[in-house]
């Protein structure tokens with residue numbers, strides 16, 4: 001029997017209960033719990049895999065349910081996408097990220113000068129922490145007038161550059177971000193993100209051609225382990241960006257709806273020994289950061305309705321894991337991620353509650369399932 005693994009990250013679908021939430025200012029945050037409360041959304045297929053039980057466990061309540069489910073706790077000191085994904089892939093982040101101050105004029109003068117040089121402009125717009133959709137509404141018209149890039153940060157370790165695909169140029173934006181990224185990685189800034197948008201003043205829209213230039217993981221991850229053992233690694237969504245393409249053989253991108261088709265295609269054609277690693281980002285980018293519980297609930301329902309199609313395409317020897325990288329409670333103050341535990345829902349390997357596990361145990365378990373050698377602090381729960 002040839003074994004395959006499918007690791008699916010629902011970006012930001014946290015379940016509360018992180019023991020260190022208070023130190024992030026996130027005590028009480030609970031993405032799925034608060035969405036259920038606010039909207040009454042029913043997630044029967046996810047619950048059949050153990051989501052509701054994992055939610056209880058995350059908050060220290062007793063829970064019993066069939067299936068192979070647990071709640072995972074993060075140890076990396078960031079509540080961001082790279083930290084979450086790398087740790088799920090077996091490698092916690094050993095360093096402190098560099099964050100920009102949450103004030104107007106957040107970027108140091110040398111960095112502003114470097115961006116101006118690389119962009120070939122006399123100035124930049126933004127230079128403050130912001131929500132990405134709000135800042136293109138506020139600065140988009142001036143951006144078109146001046147040609148200056150819109151540069152902003154958030155409470156994550158990130159520099160984001162928004163520019164109009166036609167007025168500024170998509171390739172020009174991507175080149176700017178690619179050239180800037182090494183300087184920022186050297187400062188332990190996790191990512192430079194290109195945020196292309198289109199439209200006119202009053203009607204600007206971001207496009208799916210976003211591109212993340214992430215610092216490389218601190219050590220070989222699950223993706224490298226699988227590749228080193230001769231297995232193929234398929235990335236669905238922004239996984240390739242998050243891992244700086246380390247240990248990745250194939251990338252398929254698109255909207256979440258398109259990614260679902262890519263994932264289904266990999267269920268159909270992925271060879272034995274392979275890992276397919278998927279990230280569905282719209283939970284986070286379209287609903288969590290936008291503090292839209294109704295939209296978030298609809299997207300959860302969309303994934304819940306898609307699950308039978310995915311589970312029905314599994315073969316003997318397949319392991320499929322549904323998990324998340326951090327929280328982004330749309331009912332919580334602010335517009336940023338929230339420190340939370342995440343669900344670990346395993347399909348294909350029968351029943352057996354996992355209880356509390358570490359993020360890194362997910363990577364170790366996928367490696368164990370595929371029979372590849374791993375490394376790091378993770379312990380297989382299989």
Ligand SMILES: O=P(O)(O)O[C@H]1O[C@H](CO)[C@@H](O)[C@H]1O
Nearest residue numbers: 130131132133154156158289
């Ligand atoms: O508001 P937008 O641009 O969506 O930014 C969000 O997306 C970034 C990367 O996930 C985060 O740092 C967060 O601030």
Ligand SMILES: [Mn+2]
Nearest residue numbers: 011012081325
């Ligand atoms: Mn994320």
Ligand SMILES: [Mn+2]
Nearest residue numbers: 284285289337
């Ligand atoms: Mn985010």
